Amino acid sequence: MPVNYLKETPSQTAGPYVHIGLLPAQAGLAMRHNEALNVIAAEGERIVIEGIVHDGLGNPVKDALIELWQPDARGELGAKGLWGRAGADHETGLYRFETIRPPVLPWRNGQSQAPHCSLLIFARGINIHLHTRMYFPEDGALHATDPALLRVDSAARRATLVAARQGPGQYRFDIRLQGENETVFFDM
Amino acid sequence: MTDYMRRDRSWHPPAYTPGYKTSVLRSPKCALLSLDQGPAETSGPVFKADMLHPLDNDLIRNYAAATGSQGEAIGERIIVHGRVTDETGRPVPRTLLEVWQANAGGRYRHRNDRYLAPLDPNFGGCGRFMSDDEGHYFFRTIKPGPYPWPNHGSDWRPAHIHVSIFGEAFAQRLITQLYFEGDPLIPLCPIVRTIRDDRAIDQLVARLDMGEMRSFDCLVYRFDIVLRGRQQTFFENRPEGM
Numbered sequence: 001m002p003v004n005y006l007k008e009t010p011s012q013t014a015g016p017y018v019h020i021g022l023l024p025a026q027a028g029l030a031m032r033h034n035e036a037l038n039v040i041a042a043e044g045e046r047i048v049i050e051g052i053v054h055d056g057l058g059n060p061v062k063d064a065l066i067e068l069w070q071p072d073a074r075g076e077l078g079a080k081g082l083w084g085r086a087g088a089d090h091e092t093g094l095y096r097f098e099t100i101r102p103p104v105l106p107w108r109n110g111q112s113q114a115p116h117c118s119l120l121i122f123a124r125g126i127n128i129h130l131h132t133r134m135y136f137p138e139d140g141a142l143h144a145t146d147p148a149l150l151r152v153d154s155a156a157r158r159a160t161l162v163a164a165r166q167g168p169g170q171y172r173f174d175i176r177l178q179g180e181n182e183t184v185f186f187d188m
Numbered sequence: 189m190t191d192y193m194r195r196d197r198s199w200h201p202p203a204y205t206p207g208y209k210t211s212v213l214r215s216p217k218c219a220l221l222s223l224d225q226g227p228a229e230t231s232g233p234v235f236k237a238d239m240l241h242p243l244d245n246d247l248i249r250n251y252a253a254a255t256g257s258q259g260e261a262i263g264e265r266i267i268v269h270g271r272v273t274d275e276t277g278r279p280v281p282r283t284l285l286e287v288w289q290a291n292a293g294g295r296y297r298h299r300n301d302r303y304l305a306p307l308d309p310n311f312g313g314c315g316r317f318m319s320d321d322e323g324h325y326f327f328r329t330i331k332p333g334p335y336p337w338p339n340h341g342s343d344w345r346p347a348h349i350h351v352s353i354f355g356e357a358f359a360q361r362l363i364t365q366l367y368f369e370g371d372p373l374i375p376l377c378p379i380v381r382t383i384r385d386d387r388a389i390d391q392l393v394a395r396l397d398m399g400e401m402r403s404f405d406c407l408v409y410r411f412d413i414v415l416r417g418r419q420q421t422f423f424e425n426r427p428e429g430m
Contacts, residue, residue, distance in 0.1 A: 005193070006277060007387075007414060009364055010364065010392065011200045012350075012382075015365075016298075017301060019298065020288040020296060020312070021315070021352060022288070024314045027297065027314075029297055030251075031314055055213040061214065069228060069233065081228075083232075106226075118229075120358075127201035127205060131223075148223055151221055177213070177216060178215060184218070187195065187223065
């Protein structure tokens with residue numbers, strides 16, 4: 001018999017009413033309406049990230065909830081790391097973060113990672129959250145040596161992890177849960 | 189920092205579970221790509237206790253207080269408590285937990301819930317709190333009611349509370365649901381049954397804790413939470429760059 005550990009508590013879907021607990025103002029609750037968790041106050045080059053999570057038929061997932069995690073402008077994580085949470089718009093499905101552009105991040109063995117934001121996606125119908133990354137389209141040279149991007153075998157799939165630039169500091173990052181151009185999701 | 193142990197994905201529900209119809213179009217077809225853990229995976233956001241309001245862990249009172257009511261939520265009064273540990277049994281201290289739930293009639297206070305059961309003017313269904321230095325947590329609420337939902341005709345959700353836990357690292361992030369001991373709807377629920385192993389389902393069932401029962405006030409349920417464990421440091425020969 002191998003060594004026994006405790007088993008991780010199994011995941012269950014966040015369901016359609018996830019906003020009540022995680023974004024109460026968006027649920028319509030008269031609680032915590034001053035919280036804007038999708039606007040991350042930090043020093044650095046300010047950027048906006050917007051996008052839509054699509055299901056396997058291309059329809060917007062209007063009850064998706066996305067969490068973002070990235071280093072601050074100095075590359076610090078942990079207590080100095082930047083975290084945010086955004087709900088897809090109930091009508092359009094659009095999510096939006098206001099944050100800063102993250103710097104290059106160190107990796108193992110002296111390697112480095114191209115700037116990116118880590119994202120988790122929760123929604124009704126998603127039994128265990130999905131984990132992806134958003135890279136920036138201006139950093140092509142750094143992408144060529146990024147250890148995570150190097151694990152993705154096809155250029156077309158790698159492209160699902162790179163945002164589109166819509167203007168200065170404006171990025172669009174759509175996430176496709178299934179099917180054509182399905183976003184790469186990670187097991188970390 | 190050392191890595192977290194692999195997630196046992198056979199213990200979690202898979203993405204594609206046709207018995208729960210909404211998963212059919214929301215499940216990736218491609219295999220997940222294994223990603224080595226770096227500084228962004230082995231650390232996570234740190235929340236400070238000063239963000240919490242004193243009533244944040246009291247769902248019987250917090251919505252009423254926020255809306256200027258002196259009232260309390262209607263329903264079976266309960267306290268839920270437990271301990272957050274990792275797979276090695278180490279406590280997970282000072283981590284943020286967030287909960288949400290339907291009212292005693294099975295109705296959510298959410299703009300999209302149109303179930304015919306009435307709203308309770310004194311119940312919002314939203315709470316948050318932190319584990320203490322030993323990983324213990326507790327909150328007070330009313331037992332949520334079961335409710336119907338469109339899946340295979342009208343399926344019924346067992347009474348449940350949604351629980352979100354951060355842990356100490358992005359790799360430990362988890363959202364799950366807590367069920368109640370003895371609920372006959374548990375084995376009938378297509379969402380519960382996305383989990384294949386009955387022992388894993390059993391891990392989501394809070395136990396009646398009569399030892400902690402509060403006389404003439406509240407029943408108490410115990411719900412322990414296990415997050416991914418961290419590997420030990422055996423050799424210090426791998427520079428992480430941080």
